[in-house]
Amino acid sequence: MTKPVKTVCVVGGGPAGLVAAKTLLHNPPNGANYDVTIFDSQCRIGGLWPANKADDAGLVHPAMIANQSKHTMCFSDFSWPDTAPQIPRAFQVGEYLELYRQRYCQEVTLRLECKVENADLIPYLPDESEHYWQVRTWSKEKGSEEHRFDYLVVASGYFGEPALPGLPEDTENAIPVVHSSKYRNLEQLLGGLKGKSGKILVVGGQFSGVEIAATIATHLSDAMNAPGPLRDDYIDQKTQGPRFSVHHLIQRPTWILPLVTASTPADLAPCFLPMDLNSQNLSNRPPGPLVNTQGHISVERAKLVNSFFRGLLKTDQSEFSPKLAVQESDYDNQPFVGISDTYMDHVRSGAIGISQGKLKSLSGNIANVTPSEEKINDVAAVILATGFKASTSLSFLPGNIQEKLAVAPNDLNNTVALAFHNTHHPAVPNLGFVGFYRAPYWGAVEMQARFVTALFSYGGPLSHSLPASMAESLKNDTSIKRTLALRTDPRASQFPMGDYAWLSQEFGTALDIARIPPLGKMPVLSTNNREMNILTAARYPGNGLDRAQNAEVVKNLTRTEELVQAGMTKGRFVARAVFRSLLGDWKLDRKVESQRPEQPTGRFVGTASFHLRNGTSHGREEEFANIEREGGDQGYEYLYIENGEFIDETKRLRFNATRRYIWRYNEAKDKLSVWFNRIDEDRTADYLFHEIDFILPNEGEDRVGGWKATGSHLCIEDVYNVQYEFSFDSVNLREWKLGYSVNGPKKNYRLDATYKR
Incomplete structure (x- = not known):
């Protein structure tokens, strides 16, 4: 009734x-x-x-x-x-x-x-x-x-409402201080600082602190590496370096998980799923009625969970920064986590600096930290990621x-x-x-x-x-x-x-x-x-x-x-995991073996850097327009830059060399692609080099090697056959290899390159 x-x-x-x-x-x-x-x-x-x-x-x-x-x-x-x-x-x-x-x-x-x-x-x-x-x-x-x-x-x-710490007011040399929920873009934050430079200090080391530090670092990377004229407000024209950097003040190291984690972290070619699906896999919990894992965390429970995260990530995080390392001696303390695809590699590349402690006060452009009494100098703006x-x-x-x-x-x-x-x-x-x-x-x-x-x-x-x-x-x-x-x-x-x-x-x-x-x-x-x-x-x-x-x-x-x-079973999210883990700098060692006397055989040694930026439409205008019409998002891409020295096998010929590509990830297709860079504009994509197709291991095959992939490209009469191998330590690339053979009427050579952190 x-x-x-x-x-x-x-x-x-x-x-x-x-x-x-x-x-x-x-x-x-x-x-x-x-x-x-x-x-x-x-x-x-x-x-x-x-x-x-x-x-x-x-x-x-x-x-x-x-x-x-x-x-x-x-x-x-x-x-x-x-x-x-x-x-x-x-x-x-x-x-x-x-x-x-x-x-x-x-x-x-x-x-x-x-x-x-x-x-x-x-x-x-x-x-x-x-x-x-x-x-x-x-x-x-x-x-x-x-x-x-x-x-x-x-x-x-x-x-x-935002929870804001009570800081002594400094009206003489006031700098922008905003809560993380109010940050939208660099122009809004730094618009009144024309010609200035310094650190953007992010205060708070949990979810919002990690997220906003990585976001600002990505915005700065985009400002440095986007197509078009270099911007004086973010780039020093004399040094060609950035005017601003991110500095993150945390109270304690936190485990940082990417959005996609390894379901089989021990494999060099792991399977990947969204982090939340892996974390809510009930088969990883003891059989029977579930027991609450939150609230009061005993020492025994803390050790167990910290060990789990160490096994999941295959790192104590010291490789990114000693100040982010969760040492085994700290396993008695209850674990804390953050989530970000880009934070850790921004830290490794130096785009985000780290200090530990609590913000005590601001004195002009100096942040005073307690209890270490550290002074963070040259602060241009402060973002308070201090919760709600x-x-x-x-x-x-x-x-x-x-x-x-x-x-x-x-x-x-x-x-x-x-x-x-x-x-x-x-x-x-x-x-x-x-x-x-x-x-x-x-x-x-x-x-x-x-x-x-x-x-x-x-x-x-x-x-x-x-x-x-x-x-x-x-x-x-x-x-x-x-x-x-x-x-x-x-x-x-x-x-x-x-x-x-x-x-x-x-x-x-x-x-x-x-x-x-x-x-x-x-x-x-x-x-x-x-x-x-x-x-x-x-x-x-x-x-x-x-x-x-x-x-x-x-x-x-x-x-x-x-x-x-x-x-x-089908390699879903492998392309995304590779794309995420490319960010930053790599040691590059490439061997060139030519079958023609006019093309030298030798070795190229240098660095390769992947610079994150907003996705651009160049070379894929129609696809981009469709994304906009459907209310989607353009995602991110990398500007790839390598620099180094080539030495031929006789050691008589040596010269410096550089090259650039654009690397893109298409979320809808779950596909990686590499694009040639325009000759007249060194930060603009020209046309497609190749898409990267991952090869599924045969059923029952041990995943002892990394994920293998192929690609191909026809350049007029020359055929480029490309092979990749991406070897993971759980969620992070340990190293990857790229080789391609070039065959045509006037070309006959092979390149084999190894990339290591």
Whole structure:
């Protein structure tokens, strides 16, 4: 029997607010019926995710590459468009959310540019045991308004406002100081520093610090190496060197993972998958019920996880910088991670310098560091990657409610103490929370929405009508006690709220949602001889789905399993892994063997450098135009420059030589290509040299060598046959070899080159 309509106020129109509204409208149990209103202070939905390429007013740069694949950055019953990249940009996440809204939230009353200023809990009279919410909002269009709701869902998230350290103000020699969420481009940051130079100091060593340091280093690399005239504002015309560099101030070394990691890290020719799919492979965890791996980290657990990362990356990171090395003597400390495709090789190349400590103060263009008392000189600008305060997202709640929730404004990780994995508080039964989960998995947020909807539908956390599974889960719940303890725990983990797989299990148990098995047979990992078992939100489909929703669940599962099969058996992502790991400088040793006397035989020794820059259209104008029309992204490419000396076999002929190419990676095709450089413009692509085709090992063949690949090129009458071999240490290229033979009427020679770091 359908129950009377209950009204729900949802504060926040980001992923959490949208999935909360959708779940209340489409999947409420116990015959519940809801009328949902979403309030958001912004002019569009999406929360921190920009709505399109041009939307740069939010907290995330539209072009930022997400740190998850689309397989985990989605909800269980709504798949991404077919053309979406495997790892989307921020603006593409915003576009996905708009499609989700159109599919599931048409019945929602959506009030944009309307801020919730206050929400008071008012008792129904004469019975004061039940309450409603009196919500006051303000909008430019309608001014102050009062609304009445039966339930309130806080979905405004952990990104309430930037957390800024209190630095002594220096007005005499002020330099730009901005939060990482406000950085968009070099012009905006350095526009007022014409003719100046120095370090762009990034403060903060976790996710956002690593991400923004790598982003700025890439922007500087692009400014140095893009086609066209050299720019005086970023390049010193006398030295031809950069005016600015990045300097990163971290408190401790952090394991840095690329977006695509090795599923078989011991192989010189490893298989690759997106990092989140490898990390959520349940077959790597002990059989039986999952145990929480986050929160308090014991010494034993810390040693185990640090050793795991060392084995995954096959390095302690000292090869990139001694200051990034995670020494075995530090394995007692809880591990921290960051994610970036470019950060480590920017550090190795010197584009990012490293210091350890905390920023104490700024004195003119000098940053003072504690406790080392180091002084970082010649600072031109400061980026504060110091996180966000969630307390602002709760500021509309009255003081007595905040007191019940034990709000701690200065605790960025454990701001509010909530029951059953940050969904509610038993003292305020008609108040729910969705999205108060400080970790990057959307499936957890979807589970929170289901749990809050079920709580409301069965009468609250103290109701005698709760299903047995929910009642038992609430009875055994220790979330509030655990959160309060973590506030003073020196061994709290980086993401203390619980690991995603364990949380999914716990929510599934409470809601009677079973984790469904993979649709088909999955690849078997040689490391443990177990089938891969990748967890995504679609593995926990909600109850009571209609036919269309079930079809979306199957689509999501099928896509993930097909991708895993492609990565493990067809070389998917190898080209991407190679492209990522080329960044920076290499030692080059090339032997030339000619069959014609007019072409010398000898040896070339020098360096080869891969300079990262934004993708350009030269030589592929039509393809580029299609990307723009479809709302895609041009990606990145490398300007390849080699310099060295050639000595012929007689040692009588020696001369300096240089050459340039453009290397490109096409994400849609998962294909690497090499392009000739124009003669008249040394940073502009001319035409295609060759595409690189990777050779799959035969079934059962040991991967003792690196990934082999071929290419070919017909230059008038001369045929270039190209062979490659890329040997990995897990995610990083250890060395690679390039050889090609050239045959034609006037050419007959062979080149064999080895590239080493």
